[in-house]
Amino acid sequence: MSALGSIEPETGSGARTTTSVPTTADGVALWKIATASRALDVNSRYAYVLWCRDFAATSIVARLDDRVVGFVTGYLRPERPDTLFVWQVAVDEAARGRRAAATMLDDLVARVGVPYLETTVTDDNAASLAMFSGLAERTGAPMERTALFGPAELGAEHDPEFLYRIGPMHLNDRR
Ligand SMILES: CC(C)(COP(=O)(O)OP(=O)(O)OC[C@H]1O[C@@H](n2cnc3c(N)ncnc32)[C@H](O)[C@@H]1OP(=O)(O)O)[C@@H](O)C(=O)NCCC(=O)NCCS
Numbered sequence: 001m002s003a004l005g006s007i008e009p010e011t012g013s014g015a016r017t018t019t020s021v022p023t024t025a026d027g028v029a030l031w032k033i034a035t036a037s038r039a040l041d042v043n044s045r046y047a048y049v050l051w052c053r054d055f056a057a058t059s060i061v062a063r064l065d066d067r068v069v070g071f072v073t074g075y076l077r078p079e080r081p082d083t084l085f086v087w088q089v090a091v092d093e094a095a096r097g098r099r100a101a102a103t104m105l106d107d108l109v110a111r112v113g114v115p116y117l118e119t120t121v122t123d124d125n126a127a128s129l130a131m132f133s134g135l136a137e138r139t140g141a142p143m144e145r146t147a148l149f150g151p152a153e154l155g156a157e158h159d160p161e162f163l164y165r166i167g168p169m170h171l172n173d174r175r
Pocket residue numbers: 037039040087088089090091092095096097098099100101102103125126127128130131133134135
């Protein structure tokens with residue numbers, strides 16, 4: 001487990017926030033945080049538990065003391081193993097704004113150690129865009145935006161998902 005040096009602690013709480021590799025016991029917390037976010041496409045509880053078993057090496061959780069307060073789920077693209085695809089990021093509402101998401105991304109990128117990261121963002125998600133732009137800036141990497149999935153794939157009710165590709169990231173030269 002690594003301490004999140006850059007997370008701002010709650011004043012006077014004495015609480016300690018750390019990041020770690022998820023375990024299957026964390027799956028239910030991921031599902032609850034995703035559901036409560038009201039911003040993510042929520043998958044089944046089973047999917048999060050399974051993810052924590054099979055993709056733990058490319059995912060991360062943040063804990064405040066023992067409680068999971070955030071997560072990033074990701075995988076290495078089978079056709080491009082130099083690319084970490086970040087599937088979902090969420091932080092419990094009460095823990096937002098204290099760099100939990102930024103620190104999870106930094107710790108995950110450092111742990112996985114590949115130079116490229118991809119994710120998709122809908123145009124209405126300013127927080128998500130700011131979060132990934134910040135990662136590109138800290139790793140000195142360009143970020144490209146292209147259309148990925150629209151109504152043909154996702155249906156008319158779903159906003160189009162734009163692909164953001166960040167890299168090459170300079171992992172040992174954080175700005
Ligand atoms: C997006 C989310 C994970 C950010 O979590 P967080 O821990 O509050 O974010 P951080 O404090 O680490 O901030 C990271 C960056 O995003 C920016 N940011 C965070 N929330 C923001 C908001 N609501 N509007 C604009 N920028 C925002 C911060 O200023 C920071 O930018 P910087 O690195 O340039 O300084 C959180 O708001 C969330 O869970 N949202 C719902 C789920 C979601 O939309 N996930 C993303 C799509 S997968």
